Amino acid sequence: xxxxxxxxxxxxxLVAALGMAVxxxxxxxxxxxxxxxxxxxxxxxxxxxxxxxxxxAARMGKTVALIEPGAHFGGxxxxxxxxxxxxxxxxxxxxAREYFHRVWKHYQDDxxxxxxxxxxxxGQHEPLEPGDQTMWIVExxxxxxxxxxxxxxxxxxxxxxxxxxxxNGVIKEGQKITRIVMESGRIFKxxxxxxxxxxxxxMAASGVSYFVGREPNxxxxxxxxxxxxxxxxxxxxxxxxxxxxxxxxxxxLPRIHPDWGGKIGDGDRGVQTYNYRMCMTQNPANRVFxxxxxxxxxxxxxxxxxxxxxxxxESDFFNKSLKGSFITLSLLxxxxxxxxxxxxxxxxxxxxxxxxxxxxxxxxxxxxxxHEQWQRGLIWTLQHHPRIPEKVxxxxxxxxxxxxxxxDNGNWPFQLYIREARRMISDYVITEHTALGKAFAPDPVGxxxxxxxxxxxxxxxxxxxxxxxxxxxxxxxxAPYGISYRAIIPKRGECENLLVPVCAxxxxxxxxxxxxxxxxxxxxxxxxxxxxxAIDGNIALHDVPYSALKKSLLADRQIVNWPxxxxxxDH
Numbered sequence: 001x002x003x004x005x006x007x008x009x010x011x012x013x014l015v016a017a018l019g020m021a022v023x024x025x026x027x028x029x030x031x032x033x034x035x036x037x038x039x040x041x042x043x044x045x046x047x048x049x050x051x052x053x054x055x056x057a058a059r060m061g062k063t064v065a066l067i068e069p070g071a072h073f074g075g076x077x078x079x080x081x082x083x084x085x086x087x088x089x090x091x092x093x094x095x096a097r098e099y100f101h102r103v104w105k106h107y108q109d110d111x112x113x114x115x116x117x118x119x120x121x122x123g124q125h126e127p128l129e130p131g132d133q134t135m136w137i138v139e140x141x142x143x144x145x146x147x148x149x150x151x152x153x154x155x156x157x158x159x160x161x162x163x164x165x166x167x168n169g170v171i172k173e174g175q176k177i178t179r180i181v182m183e184s185g186r187i188f189k190x191x192x193x194x195x196x197x198x199x200x201x202x203m204a205a206s207g208v209s210y211f212v213g214r215e216p217n218x219x220x221x222x223x224x225x226x227x228x229x230x231x232x233x234x235x236x237x238x239x240x241x242x243x244x245x246x247x248x249x250x251x252x253l254p255r256i257h258p259d260w261g262g263k264i265g266d267g268d269r270g271v272q273t274y275n276y277r278m279c280m281t282q283n284p285a286n287r288v289f290x291x292x293x294x295x296x297x298x299x300x301x302x303x304x305x306x307x308x309x310x311x312x313x314e315s316d317f318f319n320k321s322l323k324g325s326f327i328t329l330s331l332l333x334x335x336x337x338x339x340x341x342x343x344x345x346x347x348x349x350x351x352x353x354x355x356x357x358x359x360x361x362x363x364x365x366x367x368x369x370x371h372e373q374w375q376r377g378l379i380w381t382l383q384h385h386p387r388i389p390e391k392v393x394x395x396x397x398x399x400x401x402x403x404x405x406x407x408d409n410g411n412w413p414f415q416l417y418i419r420e421a422r423r424m425i426s427d428y429v430i431t432e433h434t435a436l437g438k439a440f441a442p443d444p445v446g447x448x449x450x451x452x453x454x455x456x457x458x459x460x461x462x463x464x465x466x467x468x469x470x471x472x473x474x475x476x477x478x479a480p481y482g483i484s485y486r487a488i489i490p491k492r493g494e495c496e497n498l499l500v501p502v503c504a505x506x507x508x509x510x511x512x513x514x515x516x517x518x519x520x521x522x523x524x525x526x527x528x529x530x531x532x533x534a535i536d537g538n539i540a541l542h543d544v545p546y547s548a549l550k551k552s553l554l555a556d557r558q559i560v561n562w563p564x565x566x567x568x569x570d571h
Contacts, residue, residue, distance in 0.1 A: 047075030049520030050196030056528035078144035079415025080277030087449030096521035200422035200503030216267035237310035428486035444482025445526035
């Protein structure tokens, strides 16, 4: 114990004494580093969390490379999730709040309103304080432009379309990653690495412990984590799951499991379902209709037809909770939408995400395409299929993809909504107990405030012989909770120079609350701050004194405790 205390004291002295020297040393050397592919910090994954991490590191005087496997920065925030799920916006500070101020500032300009007159968009969150200059609703193209601006202003080295060689592209010496190699052969060296991908590919290739699927409730003494029924209301009508109604020998309809797959509370490899957050509009001048897919398979939509035929549209849940809609069309500026799943049978391609987290790139591309085909087919079906009631067809007939969004991808979102993939197992695991305020982290670097939200994991046949769903939840939390610093760094002894702010250490249940884009942004900034302090002190990430980290975070207007301390409005 005394040895550890002495180490902490020494580390704090190093942070104070060496920090200025490290930051001041050799500007010319720093410039040459980038040219040779060597940086202080390499961020892999241009998600919203990755962008913020890179910007924070650069603002702290570090040489930074931001590597994005695709072509676009911003992840889901610029990939269609414009109706930002944030929970309590008062928990979001630092660069994340600066970003949402930039959104607000953009829409103050009359020129930003091309397709409709300027107006205040309705808020989807807790009421903001009078004069709060943030906006939490944004068009995808605007979101991407703002992320690009932040990266450019910070002089971050930008690398696009470079994917990690996941087989042998992570080179370690002892507990340190020394360099990573892309599929192209390009090499990046750094003192600290940050994995900001939704998949956790760098983390996995680094030999760090992680989990995919749902842990059994027994593992962390949880109650809502494993296999279990959808919470009420889950009153699906009686939908026959067989190819030929009433004939089990005919086989099941597509994507339906024969049973639970285990006991209630058991763990499994089930991952909550994915979808694309389409950007749609009714504006004829900016609309591209969704055509019938060339490989359209009517059987994929048989459960939709049977839901309607069984009277599902007349249920209270459908009419009241879902407002009579098969898809959610949340309004964005300029007459556009963030289009999301709604209820029983919608844009979620239920049960088809399980293989994605560990799949190779080719398999992931196939899964991506299958999700796209499902959604394109769903939209066409709702608009044109004769088994869809006329009133429903008329409701959706005016909607098409926004012509001025995702212009290099046929107006389709470039980012699949990966609601969860791998989750790191570190020395501190966020569980439902943390989210429910029954356990508290002593070293928080950000806050979660959204409810524990998981979309369905699979369809299966109930004991009564009808279609039902497993895995969805929406569990309210009593108050914002702290996310431990140890939840974004690997176990001590596994890797000492890697941070994982997106695929952080949490159970399936708790991750349903943490997986919000603003939280990824917050944790990205905190990760970059810790990385910078570790470099300045020439110490491992695990030895960064929390007191120094907290002080730096508060100085940058992060919010790490609830109620907030040391936080002032940005504007």
